[in-house]
Amino acid sequence: MDLTVIWAFIIAFAVFAYVVMDGFDLGIGILFPTFDVGRERDRAMNSIAPVWDGNETWLVLGGGGLFAAFPLAYAVILPATYPLIIAMLLGLVFRGVAFEYRWRDPGHRRLWDAAFTGGSLVAAMAQGMTLGALLQGIEVIDRAYAGSWFDWLTPYTLLCGLGVVAGYALLGSTWLIWKLDGPGQAHARKLALRSALATIVLMGAVSLYNVFLNAEYAERWLTAPEIYFAAPVPILTAIVALSMIQAIRKARNSKPFWLSIALFFFGMAGLGVTMWPYVVPPGVTIWDAAAPERSQVFMLIGVAITLPLIIAYTAWAYWVFRGKVADEGYH
Template sequence: MGIDLPLIWTVIIGFGLMMYVIMDGFDLGIGMLLPLIRHREDRDRMVNTVAPVWDGNETWLVLGGAGLLAAFPTAYSILLSALYFPLIFMLIGLILRGVAFEFRFKADEAHKPFWDKAFTWGSFIATLSQGVALGAIINGFSVDNLVFTGGALDFLSPFSVFTGLCLVVAYGLLGATWLVMKTDGLIQGLMRRAAQLLLMILLVAIAIVSVWTPLAHPGIAQRWFVLPNIAFFCPVPILVLFTSWAVVRSLRRDGQAKPFVLTLFLLFLGYTGLIISIWPHIVPPSISFRDAAGPEQSMGFALVGALLIIPFILAYSAWSYFVFRGKIGTTEGYH
């Protein structure tokens, strides 16, 4: 029995995208939460919590994109054609955010507010674009003979815009709980309150998406609500409710790292629900990961490189988070 290369690459790309959402989500969230804080010193503390790690977090996005090109070139060509505008805007947002991140520390007092706004808008544009792309993927694409046949604006729909706003709330929640873990005093108190509000909004959004998606897509409804699938998948929404309750309880009981860890698990559950809804399609509603797989020689060659580099990415990420553990002080540096 040979190695199932398409399945292995699907797991690798899925893992890379999940790691990106987990690791880049909270620093995008911090950028969007920046306007809640008035004082310059407090804003600097917020940004300093991610200064040592933020650029490494986006390594996972590069890994996911490069892996998609190497292993599933057909899916790569369709998705980039269908999602040209949201992906372009995502890159613009990430570039704007990256430039603002560096310049805000070097600018004089007169120009610092401009770079703070650029950091916030870059974070918002990148997050909204990712959420719109996610909604478009759930909706599916018009494909004929493995070629995208839709229009440039087919990605845009009420559902995709709504999922974009949902991701803004989700990343904001991640950012708020990260700041609860990494700061203290007034910032932490404000972020505890913000996290509880964002969690309530996110739960309402999840409920709307959970109703909207099966109503709009009978195939997804059949996936979730027929026997025996419903018995296997019902733990996901139950765990969402239980985890949300645990997040609120931890926030109210002066939890430090626990709210952030629980929020990560909450987003993982949402990611799991997405996989359940579209599996085994890599380009919904009709192209599976096996249909889109490239030549086995290409996948095998690229797999060697991926298996060599992924442990290094995990190792240096873990080491950087370990070195910069603890809370950020009122001056530059960690306690």
Template sequence: MTCFWLAELAFSLLMYVVLDGFDLGVGVLSGFAGDTQRRDVMVASISPVWDGNGTWLVIAGATLFGAFPDVYALLLPAFYLPLAGMLIGLIARGVAIEFRHKTVRGRWIWNVCFFAGSLLAAFMQGAAVGAYAQGLPVQNMEFVGTGLEWATPFSLWCGLSLVLGYGLLGAGWLALKTEGDVQAFGYVAIGRLLWMTLLAEAVVFATTIVSHPQVAARWHEHRALYVLPVAGLLASLGIAYGHRNHALRLSFCMTVLLFAVSFLALAASFLPYIVPFSVTLREAAAPASSQTFMFWGAGLFVMPMVVGYTWVAYRVFRGKVDAAHTYH
């Protein structure tokens, strides 16, 4: 049952990173939109789905709390500040999306909130991931650090890397969902962000391997893991090919694949630890009775319901958006 909940946690996190990632990326790119009409179309492209995308973060948090409560209790004090920053950013962008179309003279304020909130949320998520990958000071299943472990150069670089990655996802979404000027904007952004994202990700991967002998040993011991970077390289080539040939759906799908491969590489680097080099899955798992009890509710009904709702939402709101279909 522990493997089931680990798979559900990983799936929820990956869904959040991909789905909320592209709408956070659109928010970051909105800061470079240049004019109101273009920004209106960018907001319209995510308006039917942005709030539902955040559901996956709730699912991941609830799964962590129920199935791995010791990890939840350990990570929360370690990430108070980045989590607070992320929530402030998510709240700011949510309010901005709802309020910006209700005013004319003050719209610039909400435009700034939409951009800054998206940037802050994305950056703080990346910084938290960087701190997690570095390893946290843990004694007797308790966090004993200062709470500033996320503020290292490596973690801040991870924050920047995730902003770039989300921007790439957002650019792919805009190119796929819009037409005319906004589609051209997204198309140009893909070309500019792809290589910056790959460089940033390569630095993160190399630094992790060099600074953690345990990770290097795991990759050396399990040679099959090298399939993941090869798949990431092929996905990158697929993005570049789709961009060059205006195959925008291929470009976006390959970007999603790149994120999925990067996520799996991160997880595979640290297993069987759920908190790197401190807490294993077996040590962190809730009692079997608790996991079974959760399965009959969250596992059997809630997850399929959220998957179904997500599929319906994207099915109903498929197709292109334009200036005539702005958020209201």
């Protein structure tokens, strides 16, 4: 049993859970200016009011797990992406403050709505650019970051940022299809179709860019025998994408949301194929960056206790607040 691989999958699970759960929160913020002022905006906010803050638990688990299980990776990635991480955290703070204050300070609601949208957009863009900075490679010398302050700013990272923004908009709009009815649901369906097309195009563009970004990435996706293991990922991604567009057009209720999650899952699977076994491409593997075995064992005991509890109370919260959104305000 390889504890390092187990920890890699635990952190990957936490990151995926965060991206999906906080992704639709951020997606609603990104799409917020397209909603009518008043009832439509209020209902969109009410759809995430009971769960939005709990969704960020997974960000803490993912970041904390990276620090604990792969301290070298944490020590390299953060200095390489400090501006992006700071921007993301500030965006999340603005989003959270605006969420609360728009109800309690109606005299400045327009300002808080702008802060909600701006914070969501900045956080999503920063997360995508951080992913891009990691994929394009981080210069490491003597187990420390050796690049410059702005190595993360490239056309590739900007493309990744736009891809995440579009993907979050897709999650947010399909969530609203599920949670709303009437004109709000019809509007969300139009937004979902546009977001789906944008997400698919940008996913394809990033995937194509990856082939030319790194010779090792191209080898994994285009040469035998690696291509036989990698080929199912884009094939299944295409099937899910087409099914999702069909579900949106046929006015399905919850199916578009679950298919959008499946699209993200296969996107993350493709990311795993591209990066494995590196945690910091192109030279730091998960074993290079791993904490001592005793530390991993000790932390694994804690995760074995806390992770089921997190999953249980998250599932309970979503179960309690299932169904369509009522018109009552958030207090």
